[in-house]
Amino acid sequence: AEVEETLKRIQAHKGVIATMVINAEGIPIRTTLDNSTTVQYGSLLHQLTMKARSTVRDIDPQNDLTFLRIRSKKHEIMIAPDKEYLLIVIQNPCE
Amino acid sequence: SAPRPFPWEPAERAVGARRAALAAMFADRTAPGAGVESLWRSARSARCEAKSCQTRKISTAENAVQSHTSRDAGVQTDQSKDAVQDFHQEVQVDYASLLSFLQKVEDAVIEELNKNWKSRAFDGFEVNWTDQNETVLCLHTLSYPEAQDQNLQVTSVSWNATGSVVACSYGRLDGGDWSTEKSYICTWNLDRRGLNPQRPDLVVDVPSSVMCLAFHPSQPSLIAGGLFSGELVVWDTSRTEDPMIWRTGLTDDTHTDPVYQVNWLPDAKHRNHARLLSVSTDGKILVWREERDGRLALAEGFAMVAQQIPRSTQLKKFTWGEAAVGVTSLSFSHFDPHVFIVGVEGGYSLKCSTAAETLALHRTGSSVPLRAPAELAFSPHGGPVYSVSCSPFHRQVLNLFLSCGTDGQVHLHSMLQTQPLISLQLSKKYLFCVRWSPVRPLVFAATSGEGNCNKCFCFTGDVHLFDFEKSSQKPALSIKQAVGECPVYCVEFNVKQTQLLAAGDATGTVKVWQLSSDFTEQGPREMNHLEQLASEITD
Numbered sequence: 001a002e003v004e005e006t007l008k009r010i011q012a013h014k015g016v017i018a019t020m021v022i023n024a025e026g027i028p029i030r031t032t033l034d035n036s037t038t039v040q041y042g043s044l045l046h047q048l049t050m051k052a053r054s055t056v057r058d059i060d061p062q063n064d065l066t067f068l069r070i071r072s073k074k075h076e077i078m079i080a081p082d083k084e085y086l087l088i089v090i091q092n093p094c095e
Numbered sequence: 096s097a098p099r100p101f102p103w104e105p106a107e108r109a110v111g112a113r114r115a116a117l118a119a120m121f122a123d124r125t126a127p128g129a130g131v132e133s134l135w136r137s138a139r140s141a142r143c144e145a146k147s148c149q150t151r152k153i154s155t156a157e158n159a160v161q162s163h164t165s166r167d168a169g170v171q172t173d174q175s176k177d178a179v180q181d182f183h184q185e186v187q188v189d190y191a192s193l194l195s196f197l198q199k200v201e202d203a204v205i206e207e208l209n210k211n212w213k214s215r216a217f218d219g220f221e222v223n224w225t226d227q228n229e230t231v232l233c234l235h236t237l238s239y240p241e242a243q244d245q246n247l248q249v250t251s252v253s254w255n256a257t258g259s260v261v262a263c264s265y266g267r268l269d270g271g272d273w274s275t276e277k278s279y280i281c282t283w284n285l286d287r288r289g290l291n292p293q294r295p296d297l298v299v300d301v302p303s304s305v306m307c308l309a310f311h312p313s314q315p316s317l318i319a320g321g322l323f324s325g326e327l328v329v330w331d332t333s334r335t336e337d338p339m340i341w342r343t344g345l346t347d348d349t350h351t352d353p354v355y356q357v358n359w360l361p362d363a364k365h366r367n368h369a370r371l372l373s374v375s376t377d378g379k380i381l382v383w384r385e386e387r388d389g390r391l392a393l394a395e396g397f398a399m400v401a402q403q404i405p406r407s408t409q410l411k412k413f414t415w416g417e418a419a420v421g422v423t424s425l426s427f428s429h430f431d432p433h434v435f436i437v438g439v440e441g442g443y444s445l446k447c448s449t450a451a452e453t454l455a456l457h458r459t460g461s462s463v464p465l466r467a468p469a470e471l472a473f474s475p476h477g478g479p480v481y482s483v484s485c486s487p488f489h490r491q492v493l494n495l496f497l498s499c500g501t502d503g504q505v506h507l508h509s510m511l512q513t514q515p516l517i518s519l520q521l522s523k524k525y526l527f528c529v530r531w532s533p534v535r536p537l538v539f540a541a542t543s544g545e546g547n548c549n550k551c552f553c554f555t556g557d558v559h560l561f562d563f564e565k566s567s568q569k570p571a572l573s574i575k576q577a578v579g580e581c582p583v584y585c586v587e588f589n590v591k592q593t594q595l596l597a598a599g600d601a602t603g604t605v606k607v608w609q610l611s612s613d614f615t616e617q618g619p620r621e622m623n624h625l626e627q628l629a630s631e632i633t634d
Binding site: 001002003006007009010013014015016021023029067069071073076078080082084085087089091093 | 188190192193194196197198199200201203204205207208209211212214217617
């Protein structure tokens with residue numbers, strides 16, 4: 001469906017290693033990685049996103065989290081949060 | 096007159112007495128006393144008998160109750176293959192809302208991805224989470240004075256499974272003839288307080304020279320050693336009395352030459368029992384399993400025979416005849432448990448497989464048929480190969496290994512082609528041992544010593560640390576193990592405490608070096624760099 005098309009477009013982008021969609025309970029809905037890694041990423045990043053969101057709102061209740069990026073030695077993790085879902089994209093930026 | 100009747104006398108006698116009694120009341124008389132004889136003795140003896148009785152033998156048995164076997168069992172649910180589908184079924188996915196979500200975020204995400212791809216914001220930006228250690232230090236200098244007095248050399252070092260104990264074996268590597276010298280195995284626990292570098296925590300006397308050592312990969316107290324006599328022995332360092340628990344003894348199956356390398360192999364059938372693999376210059380590679388009576392019995396075996404070595408057309412033809420090919424070293428591939436690389440005295444490294452089926456020629460007399468394992472011969476060194484090491488990092492596509500030998504060169508090979516990817520002339524001296532770093536895919540260590548060094552381009556250091564990231568021509572660091580020319584025979588990285596490196600030399604000392612942070616921290620794209628390096632060369 002169109003859902004698959006959109007995900008394919010994202011996955012085909014330069015440097016993207018993995019793409020996944022997690023629901024509000026931290027359960028993976030779509031993923032390009034194997035199950036155990038997906039479940040691990042899903043639960044950890046879900047918790048981190050909730051923590052980031054509450055941090056932003058605690059500082060300013062009128063504010064809210066729109067995007068989260070984690071840069072590590074090996075790659076960059078990008079998280080687009082929403083009320084019901086979380087889109088996680090892992091990219092290996094070139095240097 | 097008649098004696099007075101007493102009341103208990105029979106009545107007929109008393110009749111007459113009554114009349115007399117009436118007449119004679121109230122007069123003084125003396126009456127004879129009445130004697131009552133004691134009857135108790137006779138009564139007793141009449142009534143009792145001596146008898147003894149005894150129960151039959153009571154049977155007793157000692158029994159102790161204690162659970163003597165225990166088993167650890169873990170329970171874990173298996174990942175079901177359709178785990179993702181399960182999620183789908185459990186979770187009601189509202190495709191409409193999912194689609195609207197994705198459409199909403201897609202643009203933002205694509206924009207971020209593009210920005211990231213082009214961004215130079217993080218170039219050269221490195222964060223230090225741990226204290227950076229800039230120098231290489233010698234942390235400990237360990238030795239056993241008695242062994243040094245006998246001029247014994249350190250032939251092999253090994254770290255145990257927890258990374259806190261280092262063991263070394265004393266022997267002689269340059270003893271050509273049959274030596275009956277005693278040797279020692281010494282262990283030091285580096286994490287103990289009060290560590291005395293001159294006094295090992297445990298010293299085991301061994302009647303023959305120990306040529307190689309290997310600690311068990313998961314049981315921290317088991318250590319195996321290969322002897323000059325061709326035997327294998329396993330010691331348990333936790334036993335206070337005799338630490339020797341298994342040995343091969345001298346049987347028809349035992350090696351006829353010194354054992355130069357011993358490895359532990361995981362046993363596929365019994366998790367707790369590992370098998371031992373030994374390699375010797377008699378050309379045999381033998382796999383041993385433990386038997387109950389403390390014996391090691393031959394489980395399977397391989398023999399290298401010159402005629403069965405595959406020759407590739409690219410290699411020079413030569414004649415070896417029917418000679419056995421002495422094996423000096425072995426390393427298992429980390430990706431395919433059946434594949435291993437051996438180094439032989441003829442200077443070749445060979446790719447072998449445990450799944451080989453062909454029988455070895457001219458090898459009879461052992462209890463288990465010996466097979467010929469060689470599949471591919473790589474381009475040779477100019478002298479015997481002393482050490483081979485397979486990289487723990489590289490993927491199946493590019494399975495890399497290193498070999499070093501008496502020609503002073505280190506060859507980096509891919510298992511897919513016979514010519515080496517890189518050939519480094521590290522030294523004019525012999526190279527005794529080469530090992531990949533367990534944490535940095537581009538780093539390895541090689542040790543040198545002996546050999547002629549007439550021209551002065553040889554590097555003076557004895558433990559060479561090579562980093563392909565810094566230079567592919569010369570060592571990043573050369574550590575001098577000792578004053579004067581002192582060959583370093585063995586080196587081992589500590590897998591658990593990755594900054595430690597142990598090196599043993601000919602003066603009988605083991606030095607534990609602490610490496611600087613640049614040897615222990617993986618860089619951001621090291622794997623990619625090495626693949627790039629390897630593919631540049633193969634092209």
